[in-house]
Amino acid sequence: MALAKSKNPEIHKFAKTMIRDHEAVNEQALALLEKLGVQAQDNFLSQKLNQDGDAIIERFSTLSGAEFDRAYAENELAYHKAVNALVGDVFIPNIENAEVKALFEEGLKIFKAHEAHAEMMVEALN
Template identity: 65%
Template sequence: MKSLVSAIAVVSALFVSQASAQDVASLNDLEFAHIAYTADNIDIRYAHLALAISTNPEIHAFANTMISDHTAVNAAALGLLDKLGATAQDNFFSQALNEGAEEIIDDFSKLRGAEFDVAYAANELAYHRTVNGLVENTMIPNIENDEVRALFQQGLEIFKAHEGHAEMMVKAVNK
């Protein structure tokens, strides 16, 4: 079980190694927007799977928060893109995120009970740490549009809280 949890956490973090931070930093604001939108949608998918598989009330509460918060941030992003008359642009990194998510979802769908809860919690922590680091250290410093940067900064505050919640959830399911 520990090897499966480790493998899932590694897969979650691997998408960053598929491209260097320098490669991501060279993307434009619309590509950053697509990465963020993709990352949010992936976490929403993980949450729906958690609601379907887990019976743990803490996992359900976290998953419902992920659905609510990530949906709200995506709605704000789409609203800003509409206001700017722009469309998010698919890119190599968004595609890598989706490929990694498919593997994780496939692995998750085979688990039940405490095994699922431990794997889901570990993945959520690794996923939020990885994405938050990328947003904070690579994307935000390279975003050109002030409104886009402000939206990313607001989202980062929310997702850092998710990271803290995920850390507590990992401790709770590993007791």
């Protein structure tokens, strides 16, 4: 959506980074699940993320220009802060499988960089 609605080069750069990095982590996770012989399970968290995503898309579809850019950057910052805290404080400490833990730790490094990038965008847009 950001690539279609925004004309801001920094928003485009961030959105392209999100697509690239999140697809890469998802591919690694799916490969690890296959290697371990397990399947991803639908759960409360995945359902909540999907519901929230639908609501955000609906809200953002009414925005344009600088208003969209600010809302997008602020949403990405809040989202990455929340997910990074959950992964770092709850998930990683409780993961017993070394390969799964390593995947989450590597993903957290990437997503913390996304959080920092989003924070810079928010500061620049406000």
